[in-house]
Amino acid sequence: MTEATLKRASVxxxxxxxxxxxxxxxxxxxxxRLCAALGLEGDELSLLERVVKRKLIFKRGELLFRAREPAxxxxxxxxxxxxxxxxxxGGRVQITGLHLPGELLGLAGFDSREYxxxxxxxxxxxxxxxxxxxxxxxxxxLPSIHREMLRIMSGQIRHYEQLLxxxxxxxxxxxxxxxxxxxxxxxxxxxxxxxxxxLSMSRGDIGNYLGIAEETxxxxxTRFQEEGWLTTRRRYVELHDLERLTxxxxxxxxxxxxxxxxxxxx
Amino acid sequence: MTEATLKRASVxxxxxxxxxxxxxxxxxxxxxRLCAALGLEGDELSLLERVVKRKLIFKRGELLFRAREPAxxxxxxxxxxxxxxxxxxGGRVQITGLHLPGELLGLAGFDSREYxxxxxxxxxxxxxxxxxxxxxxxxxxLPSIHREMLRIMSGQIRHYEQLLxxxxxxxxxxxxxxxxxxxxxxxxxxxxxxxxxxLSMSRGDIGNYLGIAEETxxxxxTRFQEEGWLTTRRRYVELHDLERLTxxxxxxxxxxxxxxxxxxxx
DNA sequence: CGACTTCTTGAATTAGGTCAATCCCTGTGG
DNA sequence: CCACAGGGATTGACCTAATTCAAGAAGTCG
Numbered sequence: 001m002t003e004a005t006l007k008r009a010s011v012x013x014x015x016x017x018x019x020x021x022x023x024x025x026x027x028x029x030x031x032x033r034l035c036a037a038l039g040l041e042g043d044e045l046s047l048l049e050r051v052v053k054r055k056l057i058f059k060r061g062e063l064l065f066r067a068r069e070p071a072x073x074x075x076x077x078x079x080x081x082x083x084x085x086x087x088x089x090g091g092r093v094q095i096t097g098l099h100l101p102g103e104l105l106g107l108a109g110f111d112s113r114e115y116x117x118x119x120x121x122x123x124x125x126x127x128x129x130x131x132x133x134x135x136x137x138x139x140x141x142l143p144s145i146h147r148e149m150l151r152i153m154s155g156q157i158r159h160y161e162q163l164l165x166x167x168x169x170x171x172x173x174x175x176x177x178x179x180x181x182x183x184x185x186x187x188x189x190x191x192x193x194x195x196x197x198x199l200s201m202s203r204g205d206i207g208n209y210l211g212i213a214e215e216t217x218x219x220x221x222t223r224f225q226e227e228g229w230l231t232t233r234r235r236y237v238e239l240h241d242l243e244r245l246t247x248x249x250x251x252x253x254x255x256x257x258x259x260x261x262x263x264x265x266x
Numbered sequence: 267m268t269e270a271t272l273k274r275a276s277v278x279x280x281x282x283x284x285x286x287x288x289x290x291x292x293x294x295x296x297x298x299r300l301c302a303a304l305g306l307e308g309d310e311l312s313l314l315e316r317v318v319k320r321k322l323i324f325k326r327g328e329l330l331f332r333a334r335e336p337a338x339x340x341x342x343x344x345x346x347x348x349x350x351x352x353x354x355x356g357g358r359v360q361i362t363g364l365h366l367p368g369e370l371l372g373l374a375g376f377d378s379r380e381y382x383x384x385x386x387x388x389x390x391x392x393x394x395x396x397x398x399x400x401x402x403x404x405x406x407x408l409p410s411i412h413r414e415m416l417r418i419m420s421g422q423i424r425h426y427e428q429l430l431x432x433x434x435x436x437x438x439x440x441x442x443x444x445x446x447x448x449x450x451x452x453x454x455x456x457x458x459x460x461x462x463x464x465l466s467m468s469r470g471d472i473g474n475y476l477g478i479a480e481e482t483x484x485x486x487x488t489r490f491q492e493e494g495w496l497t498t499r500r501r502y503v504e505l506h507d508l509e510r511l512t513x514x515x516x517x518x519x520x521x522x523x524x525x526x527x528x529x530x531x532x
Numbered sequence: 533c534g535a536c537t538t539c540t541t542g543a544a545t546t547a548g549g550t551c552a553a554t555c556c557c558t559g560t561g562g
Numbered sequence: 563c564c565a566c567a568g569g570g571a572t573t574g575a576c577c578t579a580a581t582t583c584a585a586g587a588a589g590t591c592g
Contacts, residue, residue: 086427090516094434096427108424111417116424139409146405146412151377153419158374158382160426161352161362167433168360168477169549172580203539211434213581218540234539234589250356438548469571479549484572500557500571 029102031076031128034135034148056129058082058121064105066118071109073129077101080125081200083209084117095209097159098122098201100186104152122200167211175210176220177249180230184239195242199235295368297342297394300401300414322395324348324387330371332384337375339395343367346391347466349475350383361475363425364388364467366452370418388466433477441476442486444515446496450505461508465501 026032055078058064064075064082077099084097084105096117099105109115110132139145166178188194199206203221207214224230229241239245292298321344324330330341330348343365350363350371362383365371375381376398405411432444454460465472469487473480490496495507505511 086431088431088516092431092435094427094431096430108420111413111420116420117427139412143406143409143412146409146416147377149416150412150419153416153423154374154377154382157419157422157426160423160430161360161382164362164426164429164433165352165354165358165360167430168474169358202537208434214538215540215582216580219580222540250354468569480570481550481572482548485548488572 029076029078029128031102031104031130031152034104034130034145034152056127058125058127060121060123062121064119064121064127065115067116068114071106071113071115072132074104074106074132074135075119076104076128076130078126078128081122082119082125082127083122083201083205084119085208086117093208095201095205096163098183098209100190102190107149107152108156110149110153122205123198172210172212172216172220173223173248174251175212176206176217176224177245179206179210180237180239181242181245181249184242195239197237199237201235295342295344295394297368297370297396297418300370300396300411300418322393324391324393326387326389328387330385330387330393331381333382334380337372337379337381338398340370340372340398340401341385342370342394342396344392344394347388348385348391348393349388349467349471350385351474352383359474361467361471362429364449364475366456368456373415373418374422376415376419388471389464438476438478438482438486439489439514440517441478442472442483442490443511445472445476446503446505447508447511447515450508461505463503465503467501 056075058080065071065073067086079101081101082099082105083095084099085093085095087093099119105119105127106115108117113132135145135149139149162182166175170178183197183199184194187197201209203217204214207217210217221230221232224245225232227244229239229244231238231240322341324346331337331339333352345367347367348365348371349361350365351359351361353359365385371385371393372381374383379398401411401415405415428448432441436444449463449465450460453463467475469483470480473483476483487496487498490511491498493510495505495510497504497506
């Protein structure tokens with residue numbers, strides 16, 4: 001979120017600035033334990049700085065990496081955000097993740113030495129670039145490195161499982177509600193406001209991520225707004241009624257009860 | 267596939283038996299490198315047998331493990347098949363995987379010590395049960411164990427990325443075609459026939475997995491059959507026109523081209 | 533100030549979901 | 563050996579949610 005956007009948004013939704021405070025501290029970074037483990041090798045902070053090869057800045061729309069490219073580095077987001085997506089040969093794109101500060105990108109390509117997806121900055125984004133090679137080298141002696149990597153990967157797997165649950169068979173309202181609540185929780189985890197934040201993705205991206213049309217995203221936003229459950233202004237969102245949204249996100253569909261029986265045997 | 271089913275199916279589709287040959291050999295198992303690494307500790311084969319705690323048999327519909335249960339073991343499928351699924355609090359079920367011989371289940375729960383999903387046998391299924399504890403113990407000294415686990419996990423991640431691509435925005439025909447072709451390729455990999463196989467999942471399960479209604483699965487099967495691209499008899503399937511099915515699975519939708527541009531910037 | 537995106541809304545269309553009836557296996561018990 | 567019960571699978575009819583197409587409004591950027 002740029003300074004300008006923020007200022008304009010504040011006119012409509014006059015509340016304290018959110019996520020304007022910049023990068024996460026290393027200690028709040030989800031990758032900290034990984035970096036820390038690397039850092040254990042020598043004097044604490046200085047080596048940490050050396051191992052984390054570079055701090056890079058990507059502007060909105062710039063590629064961090066492409067699928068099938070040699071996976072030489074993993075990237076930890078310090079500030080900003082990024083999306084990851086996969087493509088069919090036919091060129092269709094599916095966004096598979098929205099990544100916030102403190103999260104790690106590019107680890108899934110660890111074994112094949114190639115990235116499995118592409119990552120792109122959604123706004124001006126600062127990242128730490130960590131050498132995969134170096135990671136592997138240290139891991140040879142330090143099993144905790146590998147354990148951290150496994151931890152991060154299984155987090156990724158859980159994320160995908162939740163996303164699959166969402167894409168499986170939910171209507172547009174439930175998808176969007178769940179999406180917003182998920183974001184809300186993640187922001188809360190990162191010490192940002194859970195009720196006011198910047199989506200950083202366009203309506204088109206959100207639609208793609210949730211498996212619905214861009215126009216449908218707009219319409220559902222409008223409906224939610226008419227009900228007074230939230231306010232949007234472009235990519236800035238303010239949630240007014242978390243309970244209501246939760247109810248929508250969790251409300252089991254008509255066939256949901258039957259599905260349990262259906263699946264419990266076969 | 268039971269002997270009886272096979273015989274009956276042969277009346278309609280008189281071809282050589284497929285997947286009737288039973289369990290995979292350890293060497294053909296996708297987990298082999300893991301087991302082998304464990305086995306390196308002592309005299310080769312005997313210790314392998316000891317580490318792989320038990321060979322268990324699950325009957326159709328029986329649970330291998332439940333989500334949130336302590337993840338004490340991982341399971342390698344020797345013969346048969348299993349499905350994995352996740353649930354919402356509301357009780358909705360989403361099938362997230364169909365697993366064939368040589369594949370490993372339950373590793374994603376590694377870090378949290380709890381399974382992230384539940385697994386259920388789709389037919390009479392023989393598995394190797396490997397102690398997570400023992401795995402961890404050996405991994406402390408043998409980094410290759412962890413590397414194997416990372417390899418398997420990133421395979422899981424790639425699988426989910428493909429599935430997301432499928433669920434994102436494809437019509438029912440493309441979903442089913444892609445599903446069948448994916449299975450076909452996996453069977454080929456496992457030295458089974460790529461054109462005749464047992465789906466082992468019910469129509470309802472397939473629909474759930476692909477995010478479409480059971481009835482739609484039927485209708486699409488019927489359509490494909492009318493076109494002469496395949497033959498089905500209950501869960502047994504024979505693909506006649508892989509090219510055609512590939513064309514359907516890959517054919518980019520109307521908006522697909524636009525989506526590239528749409529997503530390449532924002 | 534234009535040129536270009538992104539977002540929003542409306543209207544028409546449709547793919548797929550839902551409900552319901554029936555068929556077809558398969559396994560069981562007489 | 564045959565009848566029957568029960569669970570999948572299939573098909574039809576109807577209907578709704580969401581997509582698509584299209585046009586315009588609201589921002590953004592150079």
